[in-house]
Amino acid sequence: MKFGVVIFPGSNCDEDIIHVLQNVMGQQVVRLWHKDHDLQGAEFIVLPGGFSFGDYLRSGAIARFSPIMQEVIQFAAKGGKVMGICNGFQILTEAGLLPGALLHNRNRKFICRNIYLKAQTPNSLVTRGIDPQRALKIPLAHGEGNYFADADVLKALNDNDQVLFRYCDEAGNITDDSNPNGSLENIAGVTNSGRNVFGFMPHPERAAEALVGNQDGLAIFESILSLANA
Amino acid sequence: MENQELTTVETARDLGLLPEEFDRIQEILGRVPNFTELSIFAVMWSEHCSYKNSITWLKTLPKDGPRMLAKAGEENAGLVDLGDGIGCAFKIESHNHPSALEPYQGAATGVGGINRDIFTMGARPIAQMNSLRFGDLSLDKTKWLVKGVVKGISHYGNAFGIPTVGGELFFDECYNINPLVNAFSAGIVKAGETVSATSYGVGNPVYIVGSATGKDGIHGAAFASKDITEDSVNDLPAVQVGDPFQEKLLLEATLEVIKTGAVIGMQDMGAAGIICSNSEMSAKGEHGMIIHLDRVPMRQENMKPYEILLSESQERMLIVVEKGKEALVEAVFDKWDLNCAIIGEVTDTKRLEYYMNGEKVADVPADDLVLGGGAPVYKREYREPAYYAENQKFKIEDVAEPENLVEVAEHLIGHANLASKRWVTDQYDSMIGTSTMTTNRPSDAAVVAVKGTDKAIVLTCDCNSRYVYADPQKGTAIAVAEAARNITCAGGEPVAITNCLNFGNPYIPEVYWQFVGAIKGMGEACTKFETPVTGGNVSFYNQSSDEGPVFPTPTIGMLGVMDEMDNLMTLDFKQPGDLIYLVGESQNDIASSQYLASYHKILAAPAPYFDLEKEYAMHQVVKQLIKHKVIQSAHDVADGGLYIALTEAAMPNRLGFDIESDSSIRKDAFLFGEAQGRVVVTVAPDDQERFVEMMATSETEFSLLGTVNGSGDATVDGELFGNITDIKMVHDNVLHVILGDE
Numbered sequence: 001m002k003f004g005v006v007i008f009p010g011s012n013c014d015e016d017i018i019h020v021l022q023n024v025m026g027q028q029v030v031r032l033w034h035k036d037h038d039l040q041g042a043e044f045i046v047l048p049g050g051f052s053f054g055d056y057l058r059s060g061a062i063a064r065f066s067p068i069m070q071e072v073i074q075f076a077a078k079g080g081k082v083m084g085i086c087n088g089f090q091i092l093t094e095a096g097l098l099p100g101a102l103l104h105n106r107n108r109k110f111i112c113r114n115i116y117l118k119a120q121t122p123n124s125l126v127t128r129g130i131d132p133q134r135a136l137k138i139p140l141a142h143g144e145g146n147y148f149a150d151a152d153v154l155k156a157l158n159d160n161d162q163v164l165f166r167y168c169d170e171a172g173n174i175t176d177d178s179n180p181n182g183s184l185e186n187i188a189g190v191t192n193s194g195r196n197v198f199g200f201m202p203h204p205e206r207a208a209e210a211l212v213g214n215q216d217g218l219a220i221f222e223s224i225l226s227l228a229n230a
Numbered sequence: 231m232e233n234q235e236l237t238t239v240e241t242a243r244d245l246g247l248l249p250e251e252f253d254r255i256q257e258i259l260g261r262v263p264n265f266t267e268l269s270i271f272a273v274m275w276s277e278h279c280s281y282k283n284s285i286t287w288l289k290t291l292p293k294d295g296p297r298m299l300a301k302a303g304e305e306n307a308g309l310v311d312l313g314d315g316i317g318c319a320f321k322i323e324s325h326n327h328p329s330a331l332e333p334y335q336g337a338a339t340g341v342g343g344i345n346r347d348i349f350t351m352g353a354r355p356i357a358q359m360n361s362l363r364f365g366d367l368s369l370d371k372t373k374w375l376v377k378g379v380v381k382g383i384s385h386y387g388n389a390f391g392i393p394t395v396g397g398e399l400f401f402d403e404c405y406n407i408n409p410l411v412n413a414f415s416a417g418i419v420k421a422g423e424t425v426s427a428t429s430y431g432v433g434n435p436v437y438i439v440g441s442a443t444g445k446d447g448i449h450g451a452a453f454a455s456k457d458i459t460e461d462s463v464n465d466l467p468a469v470q471v472g473d474p475f476q477e478k479l480l481l482e483a484t485l486e487v488i489k490t491g492a493v494i495g496m497q498d499m500g501a502a503g504i505i506c507s508n509s510e511m512s513a514k515g516e517h518g519m520i521i522h523l524d525r526v527p528m529r530q531e532n533m534k535p536y537e538i539l540l541s542e543s544q545e546r547m548l549i550v551v552e553k554g555k556e557a558l559v560e561a562v563f564d565k566w567d568l569n570c571a572i573i574g575e576v577t578d579t580k581r582l583e584y585y586m587n588g589e590k591v592a593d594v595p596a597d598d599l600v601l602g603g604g605a606p607v608y609k610r611e612y613r614e615p616a617y618y619a620e621n622q623k624f625k626i627e628d629v630a631e632p633e634n635l636v637e638v639a640e641h642l643i644g645h646a647n648l649a650s651k652r653w654v655t656d657q658y659d660s661m662i663g664t665s666t667m668t669t670n671r672p673s674d675a676a677v678v679a680v681k682g683t684d685k686a687i688v689l690t691c692d693c694n695s696r697y698v699y700a701d702p703q704k705g706t707a708i709a710v711a712e713a714a715r716n717i718t719c720a721g722g723e724p725v726a727i728t729n730c731l732n733f734g735n736p737y738i739p740e741v742y743w744q745f746v747g748a749i750k751g752m753g754e755a756c757t758k759f760e761t762p763v764t765g766g767n768v769s770f771y772n773q774s775s776d777e778g779p780v781f782p783t784p785t786i787g788m789l790g791v792m793d794e795m796d797n798l799m800t801l802d803f804k805q806p807g808d809l810i811y812l813v814g815e816s817q818n819d820i821a822s823s824q825y826l827a828s829y830h831k832i833l834a835a836p837a838p839y840f841d842l843e844k845e846y847a848m849h850q851v852v853k854q855l856i857k858h859k860v861i862q863s864a865h866d867v868a869d870g871g872l873y874i875a876l877t878e879a880a881m882p883n884r885l886g887f888d889i890e891s892d893s894s895i896r897k898d899a900f901l902f903g904e905a906q907g908r909v910v911v912t913v914a915p916d917d918q919e920r921f922v923e924m925m926a927t928s929e930t931e932f933s934l935l936g937t938v939n940g941s942g943d944a945t946v947d948g949e950l951f952g953n954i955t956d957i958k959m960v961h962d963n964v965l966h967v968i969l970g971d972e
Contacts, residue, residue, distance in 0.1 A: 009566065010475050012391025016664045019681075049662075051389040054475025107971045110384045112659045113652075114670070139669075141388070141659045206661045211679055211795070213670030 001225065002028045004042025006072065008063045008091075009034065013049030013203065017085065020205040021046075025221050034066040044081045044224070045072055047088025049141070049203060059102060059144045060090035069095055081125065082197045083224075086142055089189070089199030098192055098199045099157065100149035105142070106182025112141040114214070115180050116170055117188055117202055120163045124191050126198050127164050129223030135172040136216040138202040140180055145201040147183035147190075157190055164189035165200055237268045245272035245449075246456065251606060258598045266584070266592040269536040273449065273502040274509060274599040275606060277770050282606045283736040284768045287749045295762040297725055299424075303601070306347040306427055306497060308764020309419075310726050312685055312791050317424065319353035320416035322361070322691070322730040322787040324769035328469040329411040330458055333378025338386035338472040340413040342544050345390060346498035349481050350547060352425040352488050353417030356663060357678040358387055360413050361398040361691040361730070361785045362654075365406030367646050367968055372401070375409050376654075376969065382472075383413070384657040389474035390481070393666050394658035395676035398691050401646050404699075404781050407774035408458050412730040414691060414787045418680055425488055427507075428495035429550040430515035434576040438504070439563055440480045440546040442529035446470045447503070447542025457735055459775045476545035476568075483566040484547060490562065492555035499546040505539040505599075507548040508582050512596035513603050515550075518581045521574035523591070535584060535591040550576060615740035617834065621700050624835040626820055631898050632829075638902060639873055639951050640960075641829050648824060648870045649964030653971070668720070671800045672882050674866055675720035677792060686798070688722030688790035694869060694904075695781035700822045701837035702747030703754075706784050708837060708906055710755035711845045712868060713788035718849045719864040719909060721797040721856050722790030724759050729766035729786055734779025736770045744782035752784060758846050761788060799856045801865035802882035803912055806940035808862055810887060811921070812872070813855075814848050814908035815931040818895040824870050825902035839905035844930070848907050851928045855911065860921050867908035873901040873951075875910050876935075877944060881958045886943040889936030901946065912938060 003021050007014045014031075021027045030040045039045065052063035063069070069091075076082045076097050084092040092098040105111055116135040119127035130136070149157065157163055165188040169178040179186045181201075189200025204217030242252035245268060255263055255271045263271065277283060293301055299317050300309035307321035325340025341358065348355045360383055365372045387394050392415070429436070447470035487493060495515060497507040504526070512519055523538045533541075551559050556572070563570035577583070582599075584592040598604030632638055642648055661669050665679040667686060675690040692713040698705030714724045729752065734741040756763055766787070773779035792798065803810075820826045821835040855861045867875045876887050891900045899905075913921045925932045942954040 009479055010389070012389075012478065013662060016662065019664060050391060051475060051478070054389065054473070056475070109381070109971065110388055110657045110659070112388075112661065113656050139661045141661065143385075143388075203661070206664050209664065211667060212661070212664055213667065 001044055002030065002042050003044050003046055004030050004032045004039050005046045005048055006032045006068055007034060008052035008066060010052045010054055011048050011050035013086065013205065017046055017048050017205045020208045020221065024208050025225060032068055034068050037067055037071055039071050039075060045075060047084040047091050049086030049088060052087055052091060059087060060094040063091045064095040073097065076197050079194065079196050083126065084199040085203060086201055089201055090144065092197060092199045097197045098190055099153045100147055100190060102144045103146040103148050104144050105146050110143040111180055115140045115202065116168045116178065117165045118168045118172055118174065120166055121161045123161055124164055124195055124198065125224055126220055127223060129226050130219045133172060135168050135170060136219060137207065137214055138204055138217055139206040140202050142201055145181045147187040149184060154184060160193055162191050162193065163187055164191055164198060235265050236262045237265055241265065242268060245269060246276060247272050251275060254606065258595065258604060264592065266536045267594055269540060270505050270592060270594055270599065273540050274505060279502050279506060280601050280605040281768055283608050283610050283770065285601060285607055286609055287746060290749060291753050291763040292757045293762050295726065295760060298762055303765055306350050308726060308728055309351065309424065310764065310789065314683060315421040316680060316683055316685065317419045317421055318416055318687055318789060319348050319351045319419060320728055320787065320789050321347050321765060322412055322414040322728045322785060323767045324730050324732055325411045325413060326408060326732060326769055326772055327458065329379055330408055332469045333375045334382040335469055335471050337379040337382035337411050339470045339544055340411055341383055341386040342472045342474065342477050343500050344413040344415045345392065345477065346500065348415045348417035349484055350496050350498040351419065352423050353419035354485060355392045355415045355417040356665060357676065357689060358392050358394045358413065358415045359397040359689060359691050359787065360394065363400045363405045363410040363695065363783060365401065365409065366403040367401045369406065372406065373969055379409065379411055380654050380657055386472050386474045388659040390477050391662055393660050393662045395660055395666050395678055396689055396691060399651050399654055402781065407777050408772045408780050410732050410772065410780065410783055412785045416687060416689060416789060423488065425493055425496045427497035427511050428515040429511035429519065429576055430517045431494055431552065431576055432578050434494055434553050435551050435556060435572045436519055436521065436574045436576065437549045437551055437559065437570060438526055438546060438573050439549060439570045440568055441473060441476050441543055442527040442569060443538060443541045443543045444529040445533060445537055445541060448537055448540050457771050457773050457775055470542045470544050472544050479566045479568055480545050480547060483562050483568055487559055487562045490555065490558040492551050492558045494550040494552055496547055496549045499548060501542065503539065503541045504548065509596045509599040511548065511550065512582060513600045516580065518577040518579035518596060519574050520577055520583045522585045524587050525571055525573045527569040527571050535586045539584065610736055610742045611739050612742040612746050613739035614743055620834050621836050624821060626818060626896065626899065629820065629830055629832065631896055635897060635901060636951050638825065638829055638898065642824060642870050642874060642902065643877065643957055643960050644964055645824065645828055646964055646968065648874055650962045652962060653965035653969055667798060671798065672802050673720040673798065673800050674716040675722060675790065677720055677798055679795065684795065686792040686795055688717045688720050688792055690716040691785055691787050692716065693783055693785045695783040696822050696827060697837040698748060698784060699781040700835060702744045702782055703751035704837040704840055706748040706751035707755040707842060708840050709784060709786045710752055710759060711842065711906060713786045714759045714761065714849060715866045715909065717788055717790035718852050719799060719866050721799040722792045724761045724788055724790045726764050727756060727761050727786050727788045728764050729784055731768045732772050732780065732783040732785065733770050734773040741779050748782055748784045755842060758842050797856060799864050801863055801879050803879050803885045803938045804862045805914065806885060806938055808912040808914055808938040809918055810889060810935040810937060811911050811913060811932055812908060812935050813852060813911055813930060813932050816892050816895055816900055817903060817905035818899050819905045820899050820903045823902060823904040841907060845907040848930045851925065851930045852909055854924060860917050860924060861911040861913055863912045865910050867910060869904065871902040871904050877957055879910060880944065880954045881961065884942055884954050886939040886941050886954050887936060888939055888945045891947055
């Protein structure tokens with residue numbers, strides 16, 4: 001599959017996701033510069049992690065105005081697949097492509113460590129191939145990852161099976177203690193109602209190689225590709 | 231220069247210059263300097279830029295080695311050959327004074343500055359570390375400093391996007407007023423793609439790129455060159471403000487512009503801003519420059535010439551470009567939406583001529599400003615302090631051995647100096663770049679893969695400043711040895727060091743004695759370990775008017791290389807039943823240990839046992855054990871002694887240990903003494919024979935301590951010291967309890 005990875009000024013996980021898609025998963029990847037209007041025929045758009053435009057205002061608040069985002073929004077409206085990781089997730093909520101918002105972490109600090117996640121729905125491209133009982137160990141790295149949505153949106157997310165991942169403990173229990181950032185209902189990632197836009201805070205690209213000593217993130221990439229190839 | 235006010239010796243003194251230095255400036259110029267010129271000399275001849283009180287001794291350090299690509303002091307950072315056409319640029323630098331006044335920005339700009347030193351050479355940073363020292367953690371001020379410094383490093387480093395993979399954290403009341411914030415960065419560059427901090431070629435344009443220039447950080451270098459006093463708060467404008475977003479753009483644009491082939495030389499704007507880059511690059515290239523200060527992009531109005539010259543506004547670079555290739559350079563900075571302005575051109579006069587709106591405001595010879603040129607060099611007097619002789623009188627027999635050693639163990643496990651650092655490290659992005667191999671494999675040093683090669687770099691920062699205070703020479707040799715031990719235990723080969731020399735006021739002979747001793751000890755140990763000194767930085771004046779100097783703290787940042795990644799060795803116990811051995815000798819020694827200092831509250835003691843030759847020999851044995859896959863884990867015995875080393879190895883997999891002490895030495899010394907030259911290893915029962923055979927053919931002592939157990943109990947001579955789950959709960963949360971937060 002041909003992936004397009006958008007590079008905003010201040011993106012800093014762009015090369016990591018490109019490395020994993022290209023060298024670990026063996027996929028074709030094109031780099032999409034934020035000032036461009038051409039998606040270069042990419043079939044799956046990824047918004048990477050980082051600090052787009054420094055994130056001085058609110059994470060993702062400026063990036064959504066980049067020229068390339070007009071194309072990404074149109075692409076998504078036509079059912080094109082778009083996935084945001086960390087800052088990418090923040091940009092997608094700011095752009096209105098995903099519901100909810102990412103607030104400052106409950107402890108008001110940046111958090112970087114391994115946490116555990118459980119896939120919440122078999123009905124999405126990114127979770128379809130993942131054992132729902134499995135607690136995946138995935139790194140987290142953000143200051144604003146505290147997922148929030150109002151009661152109506154939250155209800156709709158649950159009713160429509162739009163929650164992709166929830167934080168859990170090593171044994172897979174979804175508890176407040178295992179919630180690293182204060183996210184509502186331990187939500188770590190969601191999809192839109194059209195189920196073609198995906199966003200989550202954890203970084204599976206940091207857990208996809210023997211080199212780093214953790215390959216749990218592969219489950220997410222394999223899920224995306226197995227369905228795409230089917 | 232008619233309109234420029236001439237200066238007097240009083241003005242010179244106000245700017246931190248000595249009367250004889252003022253005389254020397256008049257000799258160099260052949261006239262009385264104006265205020266702009268005097269400011270230039272004052273900042274360039276400040277301790278921070280000129281190393282005038284340290285360079286004589288720094289020159290005695292070993293600098294040569296087969297892997298050296300740039301000699302110490304020649305470039306912005308050290309550069310060593312990792313083989314296969316790959317170079318590693320690395321350096322450590324202090325940001326102590328700014329952090330003492332404004333911890334968040336002080337620490338943040340420290341991170342920014344050290345990274346610019348790396349990428350100005352053409353190297354892409356791949357890993358950072360920091361070495362932090364604060365005062366008594368029960369003080370509110372210390373808590374404020376810790377929180378601010380860590381947040382500053384966190385925000386700048388994380389947004390910049392380079393993993394923070396290791397470091398140090400140490401508390402002692404000597405750092406109450408003057409904390410130490412030392413930042414390290416390492417970057418990778420292909421051989422032949424490095425850029426030098428030089429300037430030549432008459433008519434070549436001189437560019438300033440990156441952030442606009444403001445009034446922040448003026449006289450920052452001079453500020454760093456005096457003691458901290460009650461009036462230091464008035465120096466707040468000397469603290470710079472950082473913008474990691476600009477730094478990230480500058481990194482990408484800089485590395486991209488190097489690829490155009492248009493760059494003659496480049497240097498970042500650090501201490502002393504434009505004047506420092508202008509003079510160092512011109513002196514190195516043996517050329518001059520004409521600079522129009524009004525062409526510098528500014529973010530404040532009405533800046534005076536000396537303010538523009540001395541501003542330490544962050545995220546700026548000076549680039550000398552080959553004439554005719556301007557368009558190539560400007561296109562790159564336009565892409566990244568960064569300022570890019572021609573402010574002057576290269577001349578053959580070897581002088582720096584500054585103009586403001588067409589009027590000449592300063593005219594000085596470049597070479598006379600810089601280290602190695604005309605900057606003053608002093609030999610300071612030094613004198614052994616009275617405390618040193620007192621320390622030697624210490625005898626272990628004078629310290630009563632506590633009856634309850636379990637209580638001592640609990641005291642140490644709960645001590646901030648030995649606690650888990652996760653309150654700090656969880657705020658740093660340690661995994662970005664997907665090359666950090668030690669996130670999920672606890673190890674004595676950080677191991678970071680070099681993408682596109684089969685190699686990894688191995689990094690550690692070490693200095694037990696209590697040892698250095700006790701005995702500067704031996705203590706500093708220990709710091710080098712501990713760094714080498716950590717690299718070795720992680721499976722690396724020590725290559726070279728960078729140092730950050732944090733001391734008090736060099737004009738105090740007892741302080742200078744500490745400095746001289748430290749340099750001697752460093753030289754001896756670096757020679758033995760064949761780890762040349764590639765550079766670093768000297769930070770004097772780490773003392774307050776009322777509390778005296780900090781412990782002498784020569785932080786060692788060591789770089790190692792791992793040519794085969796499966797040589798990586800971890801510190802954690804792996805399996806119940808594995809045998810625990812001590813490689814090296816137990817000693818009847820508790821000198822300068824955390825145990826002696828915080829449990830017995832005795833500070834007058836010599837440095838702990840250390841034998842450089844035996845230490846070196848022990849490292850070679852450990853390398854063989856790792857290479858031949860004889861051991862399951864290796865962890866050095868350092869702060870807190872053997873007991874702490876064992877619990878650190880036991881915690882990751884929640885395993886326990888049953889060990890027997892050595893009846894020939896005191897049990898408190900056996901468990902908590904900090905004698906050097908020791909490593910705890912574990913051996914699978916099937917490998918015991920191979921292990922014993924390999925050890926027996928070496929000259930290094932070794933002894934069986936006991937075995938790893940699955941129950942998690944920590945027992946010594948059959949006495950239960952605790953269960954590892956409980957120990958880990960305390961160890962993990964010491965800093966959270968003190969500093970707050972979940």
